Amino acid sequence: MKIAVEPGLVDRARGGELVALEALLRAVQGPLYNLAVRMLGRREDAQDATQEILLKITTHLGSWRGDAAFGTWAWSVASHHLLNLVTRSPRQAEVSFETLAERLDAGSAYAEKLLQGDRGVAASPEDHLDARRTALACTQAMLMCLDRPQRLAYVLDVIFGLESPEAAAVQGITPAAHRQRLARARSAVHGFMSQRCGLVTDGAPCRCARQVPAKRLAQSRGQMPPGLEVSSAELEDAEQGLRELVAMGDAAAVMRGAPAYAAPQAMLQGIRLVVEHSGVLRQ
Missing domain, CATH: 1.10.10.10 (Winged helix-like DNA-binding domain superfamily/Winged helix DNA-binding domain)
Known part of the structure; x- marks a missing residue:
């Protein structure tokens, strides 16, 4: 599973273009949600975690310097978040x-x-x-x-x-x-x-x-x-x-036979509301 981002999209998003930011988040949300599903084992936890990861990517776009592929950087943001995450589930899905x-x-x-x-x-x-x-x-x-x-x-x-x-x-x-x-x-x-x-x-x-x-x-x-x-x-x-x-x-x-799990559209809509009201990007 790869993260494919159009050339110039990250720069446009960092420049304050909301349409570019939305396109960027749409490009990464599916792969990152699938990583969260496999790491956490429950779709509800994965949805919450992916929303948090997308917000981190949005607020830390300026820290990506281009010394690694943007996809690698996005995977890294997600991975560090998931490794340290305390899930909200009353029962952990982990077993022996x-x-x-x-x-x-x-x-x-x-x-x-x-x-x-x-x-x-x-x-x-x-x-x-x-x-x-x-x-x-x-x-x-x-x-x-x-x-x-x-x-x-x-x-x-x-x-x-x-x-x-x-x-x-x-x-x-x-x-x-x-x-x-x-x-x-x-x-x-x-x-x-x-x-x-x-x-x-x-x-x-x-x-x-x-x-x-x-x-x-x-x-x-x-x-x-x-x-x-x-x-x-x-x-x-x-x-x-x-x-x-x-x-x-x-x-x-x-x-490898598991399907690509479909990310809920509500995730991206929620992130857009956060971005629009946070002042992270100028309109």
Whole structure:
């Protein structure tokens, strides 16, 4: 995922042109919102964080000197904010690999109990949709098992495809330090998936469809832990890519299979109101 900005747009925004500022914020809000979603695990937290990041970008435009690409600078502003953010959620979405493994084992056991004597029932279209949603929620849960610095390194490099030097610059660390973080994150995530995920390893015990009954039961009881909701439109847009990536049987490919999450338009409207009333830019 890249941040593409028209030439001259930043200079026009810094010169006080409100239309240019809006265009600049529109160019960055989607990628930054998607980073926030993957770092925080909940769309509500990601929306709040992205609004704060956009305001920081607006008020600190003068600190960008052009010695790095504007996209790299914007990623850096967002990354530092997300690394130090205290979310407003009453329950943190972060889990451990041990806790996630226990949850998946319990889901598989519940499905096995339900299926006894009922193995000839075909899966419905709703079942397939819920299985796909479960796969996306599970990959996000794996990200939340990493500490924030490792999660950031993994998302920037593996999922968003930033080259290592740029990913290191975004984090404010050396390329060698980035590679070390990335190696630890890869080992944890891919090791977990190779042992448990049926999308990666044929003999692994966990199948997305087997997690659906337990998920529905937890939802009916109001016991579903906070997680990432995926809209039908986003899921439909990503479906072909998901099938192709899953067919590769590669852990990194499966992790890249999440859709591009649509940023709420209300975010940019809110930022515009703040900018118009703050005197940050002259009209």
